[in-house]
Each structure stands twice: as structure tokens, then as C-alpha cells.
Amino acid sequence: MPGDVKVLERPRAEGSYVRAAAKGMSITMRHLLKPKKKTQQYPDEKWELAPRTRGTHRMAVHEDGRAKCVACGLCPTVCPVNCIKLVPAEDENGERYAAIYEIDEFRCIFCGYCQEVCPVEAIHLGVHYENAEYSRERWVYDLERLVEQDHPVTALWDPSDPASQ
Ligand code: SF4
Numbered sequence: 001m002p003g004d005v006k007v008l009e010r011p012r013a014e015g016s017y018v019r020a021a022a023k024g025m026s027i028t029m030r031h032l033l034k035p036k037k038k039t040q041q042y043p044d045e046k047w048e049l050a051p052r053t054r055g056t057h058r059m060a061v062h063e064d065g066r067a068k069c070v071a072c073g074l075c076p077t078v079c080p081v082n083c084i085k086l087v088p089a090e091d092e093n094g095e096r097y098a099a100i101y102e103i104d105e106f107r108c109i110f111c112g113y114c115q116e117v118c119p120v121e122a123i124h125l126g127v128h129y130e131n132a133e134y135s136r137e138r139w140v141y142d143l144e145r146l147v148e149q150d151h152p153v154t155a156l157w158d159p160s161d162p163a164s165q
Pocket residue numbers: 075078079080081082083084103107108109110111112113114115125
């Protein structure tokens with residue numbers, strides 16, 4: 001038998017249960033006397049999120065409240081999980097806009113490609129994660145709901161330097 005192999009003895013039948021119980025209780029007492037770990041009382045207490053957190057999307061708007069999206073089609077094209085639905089339309093001036101724009105936040109993997117590819121800085125990920133819902137359908141955010149989101153945008157996009165110049 002090689003010399004570095006440790007052979008463990010089987011517990012002997014005459015081992016003391018009292019000693020084993022006392023040893024177990026001493027471990028329990030040691031843990032009782034240790035400083036307590038803090039339990040965070042969510043939702044009254046919340047983690048401070050890092051500014052680069054990528055969470056729930058939001059749509060930027062013009063001063064008159066119109067969504068900035070020009071329905072170019074880049075974000076649904078680049079989205080790796082195909083969770084953006086876009087139906088483009090044109091107004092009387094020939095300006096393109098999104099007649100339907102939806103993001104399935106449940107399927108989204110928060111990669112940020114949609115934000116990075118958008119030529120008009122319209123769609124952004126947000127520093128936000130509290131979007132639990134009772135139904136699958138509620139995870140699909142339409143344009144109106146994306147516009148309503150008011151949480152901070154992720155630091156991937158710098159509001160003071162929107163064109164990253
Ligand atoms: S963050 Fe990524 S996965 Fe989510 S909608 Fe944008 S491109 Fe798609």
C-alpha cells in the first residue's frame with residue numbers, strides 16, 4: 001500500500017454517544033455566540049445597485065413626449081434572443097416611427113446590444129430589477145410602458161455624452 005494513503009478506522013461500537021452529543025452541542029453553542037449575520041428586510045431595505053446594472057428597459061422621448069425610436073429595425077435585428085417586436089410606420093411627413101414596439105423582459109438576457117446599436121439613443125437598459133409579475137403577458141413591455149419607466153439608465157450610456165464623443 002502506498003505510504004500517502006490514509007486509512008480511516010471504522011467507528012467502534014463502544015464509542016460514547018454522550019461524548020458525541022456533547023461535541024455536537026459545543027458546536028451549536030459556538031455558532032449561537034458568534035456575531036449574527038444580517039438579514040436584509042426586503043422590500044423595506046434594498047441593495048444599492050451599481051450604476052452599470054443592466055435591468056428593465058426604458059424608452060427615451062422627445063420634448064413633446066414622442067418616443068425617440070425611428071423604427072430603423074436595428075435593435076430587433078441585433079437582439080440575440082429575438083425578444084423585440086417592431087412594427088414600423090410612416091407619418092404624413094414621411095417620418096418613421098414605431099407603430100408597435102414591444103420588449104419581452106422575461107426572454108431578454110440584458111446583453112445591452114439594443115442600446116449600443118440604437119442610432120438615436122432611444123432604447124436603454126435601466127438600473128432596475130423589480131419587475132416581478134403574476135402573468136407571463138405582463139412581462140411584455142409595450143411602447144407606452146417603456147416610455148413610462150423613470151428609473152435611471154445604466155451607465156453604459158452616459159447622459160452627459162449621449163453620442164459617446
Ligand atoms: S438587452 Fe439584449 S436581449 Fe435584451 S432586448 Fe436588448 S438586445 Fe435583446
